[in-house]
């Protein structure tokens with residue numbers, strides 16, 4: 001399966017950073033065997049997509065409705081209209097801070113699909129849940145509730161992001177990554193058959209140029225969702241190179 005390395009810029013980036021975005025896109029352009037994307041703040045999607053018409057610029061969230069009285073929200077159609085090709089939905093930071101439920105995330109993924117966007121659907125356990133031995137049941141429950149019935153690898157990827165590994169410099173043991181990605185794969189195949197076998201399962205949480213080679217050679221790790229290390233070409237490129245070599 002072709003690997004996908006997607007950057008999540010979170011709430012970072014002003015128009016002054018469009019040059020850095022262009023630098024990342026041109027740095028990764030030589031690695032044609034790997035898919036890459038940059039999920040930007042909504043304000044930068046249009047300007048970045050205009051400058052980089054062939055590149056996969058994405059959003060970080062979308063509303064489940066097409067339009068309406070939702071002050072401050074952005075619809076999937078708006079992201080597509082601005083030039084986005086994909087969007088993240090269900091990131092743990094939104095699940096926690098905006099109280100998004102699995103049903104919300106499922107609606108957002110469907111809205112993305114309806115607008116012609118690819119979706120990266122995030123799941124992941126907290127540290128307390130892992131310590132209580134509930135990591136797999138929590139993640140598989142989120143997966144079941146967050147994926148629409150028409151999920152398949154042509155438009156949807158799953159990102160496993162342990163909450164405690166995000167922005168902390170800590171990653172799970174390789175055994176734990178292997179076990180979780182295998183469990184997610186089994187659940188996807190059980191529900192979606194061949195379509196589930198083709199869904200990419202990304203790992204996210206403190207992935208960087210030092211640990212990417214090991215993480216990306218684990219079975220069923222089909223790419224990465226990268227936060228901090230996606231903010232510059234210097235940090236992002238080594239991860240893409242590791243994906244190309246994996």
Ligand code: 13P
Pocket residue numbers: 008091161165166167168169204205206207225226227228229
């Ligand atoms: P970091 O790579 O900064 O840990 O962030 C991971 C993440 O949340 C990507 O969505």
